[in-house]
Amino acid sequence: MGDALLEVKDLTVFHGQLCAVSGVSFTVEPGEVLTMVGANGAGKSTLLLTIAGLHRQTSGSIFFKGSDVTKLAPQRRVRLGISLVPEGRRLFPSLTLEENLQVGAHHASKGVFSIERIYELFDWMPERRRQRAWQFSGGEQQAIAIGRALVANPQVLLLDELSLGLAPIVIERIYALIPEIVAQGVGILLVEQDVTLGVGVANRVHCLLEGKTSLTGTPQELSAQQIERAYFGGDMAVAEDPT
Amino acid sequence: MPLLQLVGVSKKFGQVVVGQEITFQLEEGAAVGIIGPNGAGKTSLFAMISGDVKPDAGEIDFDGHNLARVGQAARARLGIGRTYQVPRPFEHMTVFENALLAAQQGARARGQAAYALAYGALSRTGLEEWANAPAGSLALMHRKRLELARALATRPRILLLDEIAGGLTDLEVNDLTAIIRGLRSEGIAVLWIEHVVRALLSTVDRLLCLSSGSIIADGPPKDVVASEAVRSIYLGGKIINTALS
Numbered sequence: 001m002g003d004a005l006l007e008v009k010d011l012t013v014f015h016g017q018l019c020a021v022s023g024v025s026f027t028v029e030p031g032e033v034l035t036m037v038g039a040n041g042a043g044k045s046t047l048l049l050t051i052a053g054l055h056r057q058t059s060g061s062i063f064f065k066g067s068d069v070t071k072l073a074p075q076r077r078v079r080l081g082i083s084l085v086p087e088g089r090r091l092f093p094s095l096t097l098e099e100n101l102q103v104g105a106h107h108a109s110k111g112v113f114s115i116e117r118i119y120e121l122f123d124w125m126p127e128r129r130r131q132r133a134w135q136f137s138g139g140e141q142q143a144i145a146i147g148r149a150l151v152a153n154p155q156v157l158l159l160d161e162l163s164l165g166l167a168p169i170v171i172e173r174i175y176a177l178i179p180e181i182v183a184q185g186v187g188i189l190l191v192e193q194d195v196t197l198g199v200g201v202a203n204r205v206h207c208l209l210e211g212k213t214s215l216t217g218t219p220q221e222l223s224a225q226q227i228e229r230a231y232f233g234g235d236m237a238v239a240e241d242p243t
Numbered sequence: 244m245p246l247l248q249l250v251g252v253s254k255k256f257g258q259v260v261v262g263q264e265i266t267f268q269l270e271e272g273a274a275v276g277i278i279g280p281n282g283a284g285k286t287s288l289f290a291m292i293s294g295d296v297k298p299d300a301g302e303i304d305f306d307g308h309n310l311a312r313v314g315q316a317a318r319a320r321l322g323i324g325r326t327y328q329v330p331r332p333f334e335h336m337t338v339f340e341n342a343l344l345a346a347q348q349g350a351r352a353r354g355q356a357a358y359a360l361a362y363g364a365l366s367r368t369g370l371e372e373w374a375n376a377p378a379g380s381l382a383l384m385h386r387k388r389l390e391l392a393r394a395l396a397t398r399p400r401i402l403l404l405d406e407i408a409g410g411l412t413d414l415e416v417n418d419l420t421a422i423i424r425g426l427r428s429e430g431i432a433v434l435w436i437e438h439v440v441r442a443l444l445s446t447v448d449r450l451l452c453l454s455s456g457s458i459i460a461d462g463p464p465k466d467v468v469a470s471e472a473v474r475s476i477y478l479g480g481k482i483i484n485t486a487l488s
Contacts, residue, residue, distance in 0.1 A: 018380075039415070040383045040410070087383075135259075136282070137281055138281075142281075164410050165406060167278075167279070169280070173479075193409075231412070
């Protein structure tokens with residue numbers, strides 16, 4: 001099993017009749033960022049939900065530090081150290097900002113992140129900590145969801161569409177934090193629609209095309225054209241900037 | 244006469260100011276982008292224009308009508324179409340039925356005319372092959388397109404687009420901006436909130452930046468993104484260079 005924090009073996013997941021993930025295998029090592037790249041519908045979110053235990057696999061296994069967690073309930077996986085920032089925020093709308101963070105901090109492991117640290121990171125939070133989650137704007141809710149996952153000090157962080165809805169300056173702040181997070185030995189599995197951003201922080205890249213692995217490698221080994229081909233299947237013109 | 248005019252529009256939620264004397268006009272067929280920090284009041288501005296939220300003060304006029312006493316449904320029928328950040332189609336209805344409902348309720352179309360309008364909206368947004376699929380089965384990109392199709396089927400004169408490019412890949416963004424530019428060329432005005440600044444720059448001819456409910460910059464897109472104030476509160480340094488390169 002080696003030193004992998006997370007090992008996904010031959011995972012297949014169906015959404016009803018549709019095969020969303022097909023025979024995908026990979027590992028995430030401590031201190032590593034693995035970026036999943038793929039078009040919408042390629043199966044990235046389904047993969048993350050399955051690792052978090054929120055979607056059932058059809059076949060295959062998921063190991064965390066060598067133990068099989070495939071059959072564990074999501075809350076058990078959180079306690080072991082697997083946290084997800086889901087696409088679409090999914091805060092507890094009737095709880096306050098601070099209570100949402102406290103939910104994340106419940107059974108937290110020791111580590112660099114505390115609620116205070118999150119408040120330093122997002123300086124608008126302290127004075128609004130007693131407001132209910134539904135009262136925040138979309139981007140603010142995304143920031144709270146990120147905070148909620150970080151305060152658990154997870155060993156594996158699953159980030160789905162990390163930058164979605166965030167102002168560029170906030171994205172910059174969050175991406176600047178990634179080296180600090182992985183320096184603690186945390187492994188990150190990142191899904192990001194902005195390929196340049198996602199590949200920029202990656203140690204390794206894993207491309208999915210229609211649920212199957214189409215390309216893997218380090219950012220240094222892969223060219224933009226290779227990634228693009230793995231992403232859309234077949235030869236496509238490189239996206240031209242219309243500006 | 245401007246198509247849309249806001250004068251002194253203000254709104255607070257408790258202590259949080261989301262609108263502070265907002266004044267601007269938009270001409271027929273114009274395309275204007277809106278950027279701003281998270282929580283600046285961008286979506287709330289849309290909610291006040293579409294009638295989901297009532298301003299505390301100020302006036303909003305659309306095509307010469309004062310909207311103060313006009314409800315959401317009537318605003319849609321006047322020609323104000325809106326998309327939402329998180330698409331929420333009627334999941335158990337088909338994609339076509341979702342668009343048809345918008346044509347019937349928003350554009351008051353009936354019979355064959357409603358079918359044609361709904362189908363036209365799906366074909367504009369590249370959703371014909373999904374027409375018979377349950378809307379709940381769509382992936383994000385297609386949900387966003389359906390959001391746009393539903394707004395189009397109401398036969399809008401202005402489209403309020405709320406982060407419609409968020410979560411899309413570069414090529415998908417390019418497809419989407421091509422669709423939006425096409426709508427513009429048909430004379431539909433566009434007011435578009437987006438953090439994917441590159442998408443905005445390829446489409447709009449004017450950019451507004453909101454911060455804490457106030458307009459802090461308004462002008463040609465290149466000037467607005469070059470403004471020191473906009474860079475310091477919204478764009479930052481590195482990311483925008485990547486986005487604009």
